[in-house]
Amino acid sequence: MRSNNIKKASIDLDDLVYVKANKVNKKQFLLKGDILITASTGSIKIIGKNAFCEENINASFGAFCKVVRAKNVHSSYLKHLFQSPQYFSYIQNVVNGSNINNIKNEHINNFKIPLPSPEIQNKIAQILDDAAALRNKTELLIKEYDVLAQSIFLDMFGDPVTNKFRFPKGTIRDLVKEAKYGTSEKAGDEGQYQYLRMNNLTYAGYMDYSSMKYVNIPDKDLHKYLVEKGDLLFNRTNSKDLVGKTSIFDSSEPMVIAGYLIRVRFNQKANPFFVRAYLNSKYGKLVLRNMCKSIVGMANINAQELQNIMILHPPIELQNQFAEKIALIEKQKELAKQELKESEDLFNCLLQKAFKGELV
DNA sequence: GATGTTATTGTCCCTTACAC
């Protein structure tokens, strides 16, 4: 068990490494109720992150992790206090190290927490558990909307491999009006236009505007790089796993794209939402992975190669119906995201109060 | 020797720059 197994308040068992049995002390096996903490890492943002063991886990923890085992305190109450802003703020203050950030046992030991009576601890834990459950339920709902979108694609168009609806096949080129590269201008913290880069496209096929940079573009060149709502954006250069990330620009704000993105606009035969779903399907991801040229760790798919990809050509009416259904799902997803934000705010507020002894 | 702490090295993702 290493620090990368500690996800957002939960433990990920998918990527474990193994050590010889004689190298492991049985005391280092994780037990139900343990809190596993990252104690040494290169990132100040990661240090101190922790996860609660819901069950005994047949795995030991390494030297870069620490474990807090509850004694004379309600374990769920403790679990929530170790997720509080107060805890993370405390860790940021005590962490030390040059390029690697470390926390010591004494830092954990010196972390002061309120200790009300067991009955009060139990009440607080119950309130926070309920608030966390509400938050988790909304998170799950958002994931289910994504699964639903994939199911609708398969229902309407079938598996591209078998093509059970016998749709005509052709290339993406047959559907494209234009495919243009972005600008090679350097990104900056200031500028006239927001500048879309590869990390603004998610692997799942959505836009992520959380990290923006800026660029200046002369008016005469603007039409070449400016994106419009509904443009399909394709990441032509990246690692082998991430090359070919495909999203649809969905903002009304003026933004321009970097040179390693391709802006694709379609003719009357295609709806970009269909093409996006096609390229983000399991089949599409496999095609992209197999066709990219990967040299010195960087993989490429240029605009011509993108347009050479074979794709089903279902009737445009059917593609439009699909896009309408996706739009409805996206709308519901947006509402769920707002609910998630509200339930997270509520949870954090309760957590703050619990830490100050103001909750019950 | 076991455990705890700190430092170095490696890998991946992303950006920049530039040659063709």
Place this chain on the structure above:
DNA sequence: GTGTAAGGGACAATAACATC
């Protein structure tokens, strides 16, 4: 328009040293 070398940042893996 296209491909890719080079390098930085973030994070993980490993090694080395310190302390119990």
